[in-house]
Amino acid sequence: MNVKYLFGILTLLLLSFNCAAQPDIKPNSVVPSQKQLNYQALEMVGFVHFNMNTFTDKEWGYGDESPTIFDPKKLDCEQWVKAAKDAGIKELILTAKHHDGFCLWPSAYTEHSIKNSPYKNGKGDIVKEFTDACAKYGMKAGLYLSPWDRNHAGYSTPAYITYYKNQLQELLTNYGKISEMWFDGANGGDGFYGGARETRKIDKKSYYPWQEIQEIVYKLQPEALIFSDAGPDIHWIGNERGIAGETFWSMLDRNKVAVGTADTDYLNTGDYYGTSWVIGQCDVSIRPGWFYHAKEDESFRTPAQLVDLYYKSVGRNAVFLLNIPPNRDGLFAEKDVAAMKRFREILDNTFRENMALNAKVTASSVHSNSSKFAPGNNTDNDLNSYWAAADNKRQASLEIAIDSTKKFDRILLQEPVRFGQRIASFDVQVLRPGGWQTIASGTSIGYKRLLRITPITGKKIRINIWDANNSPALSNFGLYKAAGGDVNQ
Numbered sequence: 001m002n003v004k005y006l007f008g009i010l011t012l013l014l015l016s017f018n019c020a021a022q023p024d025i026k027p028n029s030v031v032p033s034q035k036q037l038n039y040q041a042l043e044m045v046g047f048v049h050f051n052m053n054t055f056t057d058k059e060w061g062y063g064d065e066s067p068t069i070f071d072p073k074k075l076d077c078e079q080w081v082k083a084a085k086d087a088g089i090k091e092l093i094l095t096a097k098h099h100d101g102f103c104l105w106p107s108a109y110t111e112h113s114i115k116n117s118p119y120k121n122g123k124g125d126i127v128k129e130f131t132d133a134c135a136k137y138g139m140k141a142g143l144y145l146s147p148w149d150r151n152h153a154g155y156s157t158p159a160y161i162t163y164y165k166n167q168l169q170e171l172l173t174n175y176g177k178i179s180e181m182w183f184d185g186a187n188g189g190d191g192f193y194g195g196a197r198e199t200r201k202i203d204k205k206s207y208y209p210w211q212e213i214q215e216i217v218y219k220l221q222p223e224a225l226i227f228s229d230a231g232p233d234i235h236w237i238g239n240e241r242g243i244a245g246e247t248f249w250s251m252l253d254r255n256k257v258a259v260g261t262a263d264t265d266y267l268n269t270g271d272y273y274g275t276s277w278v279i280g281q282c283d284v285s286i287r288p289g290w291f292y293h294a295k296e297d298e299s300f301r302t303p304a305q306l307v308d309l310y311y312k313s314v315g316r317n318a319v320f321l322l323n324i325p326p327n328r329d330g331l332f333a334e335k336d337v338a339a340m341k342r343f344r345e346i347l348d349n350t351f352r353e354n355m356a357l358n359a360k361v362t363a364s365s366v367h368s369n370s371s372k373f374a375p376g377n378n379t380d381n382d383l384n385s386y387w388a389a390a391d392n393k394r395q396a397s398l399e400i401a402i403d404s405t406k407k408f409d410r411i412l413l414q415e416p417v418r419f420g421q422r423i424a425s426f427d428v429q430v431l432r433p434g435g436w437q438t439i440a441s442g443t444s445i446g447y448k449r450l451l452r453i454t455p456i457t458g459k460k461i462r463i464n465i466w467d468a469n470n471s472p473a474l475s476n477f478g479l480y481k482a483a484g485g486d487v488n489q
């Protein structure tokens with residue numbers, strides 16, 4: 001063996017040993033769990049609002065609807081899953097029971113279910129068809145089980161809580177892996193309630209034993225994440241328009257939030273001083289309603305609008321939850337499917353070429369001067385590797401050499417959030433013939449921050465980090481040019 005070659009191998013071995021031996025940066029006191037990290041990386045999840053309302057043309061059923069009207073003639077859960085997959089959706093959440101109480105599975109605890117419908121002569125189980133289709137195509141499956149039930153006679157008494165827990169048990173035991181349970185905050189009001197037809201109010205703070213409900217979920221499905229206004233794993237973003245705050249922290253003070261009563265502005269920005277890591281989730285429907293209504297056939301969101309929502313959710317450190325409601329046949333409408341597909345094509349086209357890939361990067365500070373924290377880790381297309389400034393720094397800057405002939409108008413920044421969300425203020429500058437020009441600025445970055453600017457060129461990029469709650473670190477930087485259909489708004 002050639003001596004030079006041997007020397008090369010030895011140096012490489014030594015370098016990788018050095019990196020492995022070098023401990024990571026000091027994490028913040030609030031960091032995500034491994035399952036939260038995995039969930040955030042899904043970026044995009046989907047909602048399927050399909051139930052009795054699909055057949056009554058309502059958004060909220062009263063609870064007295066007859067099971068005999070529920071009959072999707074061409075139901076095909078695989079069609080949903082395939083269309084969602086093409087749109088880049090990694091998990092689908094089905095409304096197993098909405099506020100009207102009708103169950104898409106043959107629950108042993110009620111007659112108000114699919115077992116008394118004409119669908120498959122009462123032998124059907126749509127939760128099963130749904131979870132099977134998800135399993136077949138590698139789609140994660142989540143379930144929505146409405147805490148409010150306008151059909152159940154015992155609603156507002158302890159009897160209903162027992163019923164609710166029993167149903168949860170059925171759903172989490174009989175359908176394989178469930179990756180998310182979605183607990184809605186909408187609750188209490190008028191309803192059928194077993195024939196009483198009255199208004200029932202509950203104390204949102206004490207009626208549901210959320211702690212026990214969480215324990216049931218984690219016991220039966222340890223890998224599942226729980227969504228509600230208050231987390232614990234994922235929280236509502238505070239509006240149903242799919243938009244996270246420009247500033248968005250993945251931290252919350254959970255003492256300040258409760259299911260059904262949380263301050264929506266607080267949920268929209270998260271809390272820089274929050275003591276728990278709770279991912280923000282931006283829910284929105286592709287149509288005006290959550291359920292399918294033929295009269296809304298022309299009012300679905302355009303691909304460009306969906307792309308805009310991606311920037312305002314995923315691009316602001318949250319997760320995008322897009323609802324696509326199946327029609328009465330039990331199928332996603334063709335137009336919705338086409339819009340979702342086009343949405344994904346536009347995003348893929350925009351983010352295909354990272355102009356900063358392998359670009360040379362220098363930094364004002366490098367933690368322990370180690371290659372493990374090298375500035376170039378930002379442009380190596382590896383989310384695991386990262387640059388970090390020295391422990392005592394709260395400010396730092398990076399300079400990235402770029403190809404001055406290429407126009408760009410999208411900027412990507414990602415923090416290694418496994419060490420916490422650290423950066424609190426930054427701007428981005430470009431070196432133009434006339435000097436440095438500031439092209440973007442912001443507060444939070446988190447898992448992913450996308451900035452849209454008017455197209456520009458330059459010789460260098462400078463990222464100035466002005467404030468952080470710990471030593472600044474970044475794992476990824478990218479520059480892109482928006483493709484057709486991805487328009488600034």
Ligand code: FUL
Nearest residue numbers: 059060184185186283290
């Ligand atoms: C709300 C519900 O009242 C809507 O019907 C829908 O399910 C939405 C996702 O959550 O609170």
